[in-house]
Amino acid sequence: MTTTSPADVAPPPVAGPGPGFTGLFASEWTKIRSVRSTAWTLILFVVITLGFTALFTWLTVSNWNGPKAGPRDARVVIDPVGFILGAGLGLGQLTLCVLGVLVITTEYSTGVIRASLLAVPRRLWMLTAKCVVFAVLLLVIAEVVAFGSFFIGSALLHSHVPVSLSDHNVTRAVLGAGLYLTVLGLFSLAIGGIIRHTAGAVTTAIGVVFVLPILSGLLPSSWGAHVNGYLPEQAGTLIGQAVPPAGGNVLSAWEGFGVFCLWAAVLLAIAGYLLQKRDA
Amino acid sequence: MIEVRDLTKRYGDKVAVDHLSFTVEPGRVTGFLGPNGAGKSTTMRLILGLDYPQSGTATINGQAYHDLARPLATVGALLEAKSVHPGRSARNHLLFLAQTQRLPRTRVDEVLDLVGLREVAGQRAGSFSLGMGQRLGIAAALLGNPQVLLLDEPVNGLDPEGVLWIRNLIKQLASEGRTILVSSHLMNEMAVTADYLIVIGRGKLITESSTADVIARSTDQSVRVRTPDAARLTQLITEAGGKAAPGGPARQGDPPGDNGAELLTVTGLHAAQVGEIAAHASIVLHELTPVASLEEAFMELTSGSLEFGQHGTASVSAAEGSTR
Numbered sequence: 376m377t378t379t380s381p382a383d384v385a386p387p388p389v390a391g392p393g394p395g396f397t398g399l400f401a402s403e404w405t406k407i408r409s410v411r412s413t414a415w416t417l418i419l420f421v422v423i424t425l426g427f428t429a430l431f432t433w434l435t436v437s438n439w440n441g442p443k444a445g446p447r448d449a450r451v452v453i454d455p456v457g458f459i460l461g462a463g464l465g466l467g468q469l470t471l472c473v474l475g476v477l478v479i480t481t482e483y484s485t486g487v488i489r490a491s492l493l494a495v496p497r498r499l500w501m502l503t504a505k506c507v508v509f510a511v512l513l514l515v516i517a518e519v520v521a522f523g524s525f526f527i528g529s530a531l532l533h534s535h536v537p538v539s540l541s542d543h544n545v546t547r548a549v550l551g552a553g554l555y556l557t558v559l560g561l562f563s564l565a566i567g568g569i570i571r572h573t574a575g576a577v578t579t580a581i582g583v584v585f586v587l588p589i590l591s592g593l594l595p596s597s598w599g600a601h602v603n604g605y606l607p608e609q610a611g612t613l614i615g616q617a618v619p620p621a622g623g624n625v626l627s628a629w630e631g632f633g634v635f636c637l638w639a640a641v642l643l644a645i646a647g648y649l650l651q652k653r654d655a
Numbered sequence: 656m657i658e659v660r661d662l663t664k665r666y667g668d669k670v671a672v673d674h675l676s677f678t679v680e681p682g683r684v685t686g687f688l689g690p691n692g693a694g695k696s697t698t699m700r701l702i703l704g705l706d707y708p709q710s711g712t713a714t715i716n717g718q719a720y721h722d723l724a725r726p727l728a729t730v731g732a733l734l735e736a737k738s739v740h741p742g743r744s745a746r747n748h749l750l751f752l753a754q755t756q757r758l759p760r761t762r763v764d765e766v767l768d769l770v771g772l773r774e775v776a777g778q779r780a781g782s783f784s785l786g787m788g789q790r791l792g793i794a795a796a797l798l799g800n801p802q803v804l805l806l807d808e809p810v811n812g813l814d815p816e817g818v819l820w821i822r823n824l825i826k827q828l829a830s831e832g833r834t835i836l837v838s839s840h841l842m843n844e845m846a847v848t849a850d851y852l853i854v855i856g857r858g859k860l861i862t863e864s865s866t867a868d869v870i871a872r873s874t875d876q877s878v879r880v881r882t883p884d885a886a887r888l889t890q891l892i893t894e895a896g897g898k899a900a901p902g903g904p905a906r907q908g909d910p911p912g913d914n915g916a917e918l919l920t921v922t923g924l925h926a927a928q929v930g931e932i933a934a935h936a937s938i939v940l941h942e943l944t945p946v947a948s949l950e951e952a953f954m955e956l957t958s959g960s961l962e963f964g965q966h967g968t969a970s971v972s973a974a975e976g977s978t979r
């Protein structure tokens with residue numbers, strides 16, 4: 376390996392303002408795009424979501440009026456867009472939970488957090504930039520996938536239940552599904568920031584999103600429904616349905632999304648507080 | 656300039672840094688010497704704002720690390736613990752750091768050339784050898800062309816060529832007027848690299864002075880003598896080729912009063928020789944104690960810090976290697 380002396384290298388310009396957020400955004404974008412786990416998880420997200428949307432919709436259509444299909448078919452007729460979006464995203468969202476966690480826990484597992492904080496000792500700036508860059512990336516991909524799911528699903532369902540974006544609340548539901556997934560990513564990132572270990576954080580995120588609703592379903596119905604309605608996943612996914620679910624929910628679509636955002640905001644605040652307070 | 660004032664850090668009930676104060680001046684290489692577990696890495700993390708002290712302050716050019724507007728343009732650090740994602744290329748690692756400081760992309764290639772990693776810059780850092788990883792760490796430290804550098808055990812695990820490269824680089828950087836703090840647990844390494852030494856053990860300052868001074872002192876054996884007939888003994892010791900100076904540092908177990916006896920610190924003669932001289936002249940001695948040299952004190956601390964058991968008989972460098 377050949378080396379030159381440090382004196383041969385001209386000093387970089389020192390003038391100009393401090394780094395500012397433009398530099399931090401660029402830096403977080405470089406971080407997120409330069410590891411393979413990002414691309415792999417996002418590819419998995421797209422394939423699983425679109426694949427299962429097509430599979431479930433096709434199965435439903437090919438078993439239309441089949442045995443025991445009555446209540447299900449009725450639900451599809453009432454809220455076709457909710458059915459289509461729920462089919463693939465229900466599974467696909469798992470990958471975004473994992474990615475959200477990885478975006479921050481790999482900094483701890485690899486020690487990159489030390490390099491990051493040496494470069495940006497204002498720790499909350501670093502976390503903010505990371506959240507913004509990750510949210511923008513997710514929003515773009517999640518909206519593309521939400522619309523893709525809708526078009527695949529509606530095409531397959533067309534012969535039985537025609538549904539289009541101009542139908543009541545349908546565009547809101549499709550856009551809303553993308554919004555939900557974006558906030559879910561931030562929700563998971565916050566859990567990753569609090570727990571700092573990949574396995575523990577992934578387990579927690581998935582537990583909160585998938586297992587809590589099942590547990591709260593075991594509660595006595597009167598207040599069980601209320602607890603259930605405010606759980607992150609239950610509240611957040613309301614926005615992806617054009618018609619409120621059978622039996623109703625205690626929250627409206629936008630209220631539900633607001634509650635979910637509040638969950639994410641509180642967790643991010645805790646993550647930020649702990650990042651600021653703990654030794655790196 | 657780095658100023659550490661009364662810095663204390665505890666992890667649980669274990670004290671890692673204990674009321675430590677020192678100053679690192681520009682234009683020379685300051686060695687930060689101490690056995691493993693003495694608190695060198697912790698002190699560096701405290702200076703860099705990665706860990707928070709329970710008390711005390713650490714400033715760089717008068718500012719806390721947290722308050723530096725473009726920290727990498729002021730301070731460069733090579734930490735002992737890995738801080739690179741093994742799946743990220745060397746270039747992207749340096750790029751994301753450069754972007755936080757709004758440094759131009761060309762600066763990344765400049766430091767890659769500087770450390771000789773240009774050809775492998777696109778490879779995943781996880782595929783790098785220990786030496787290449789260390790070079791990448793140096794590249795990151797030099798990215799912002801900082802005036803202050805903190806290097807934690809930079810030669811650890813390097814082959815002789817790598818060791819020589821780092822030594823020359825450090826000397827050159829110091830000759831350019833930079834402030835450089837280099838830690839090591841090896842006195843020999845410090846002897847050839849550092850101009851000035853800060854020696855710590857168990858989180859406390861043991862001594863600080865120029866390297867030449869420390870080496871001179873650590874080879875000088877001294878003997879503490881307490882006698883009522885100090886004047887005559889001083890004369891006899893001088894005649895025998897030794898040197899006796901009145902007084903000496905207080906030690907645990909010193910008698911409360913001096914009981915008419917005076918304390919002398921003798922150099923150039925062994926304790927046995929001093930005893931024989933005194934016996935021939937029938938001079939009463941109240942105390943005759945060989946004083947451990949700095950090197951011995953250092954070794955004592957070193958063996959004390961290897962309290963984990965399995966390294967009991969291993970050499971310091973072997974123990975260090977196994978912790979990586």
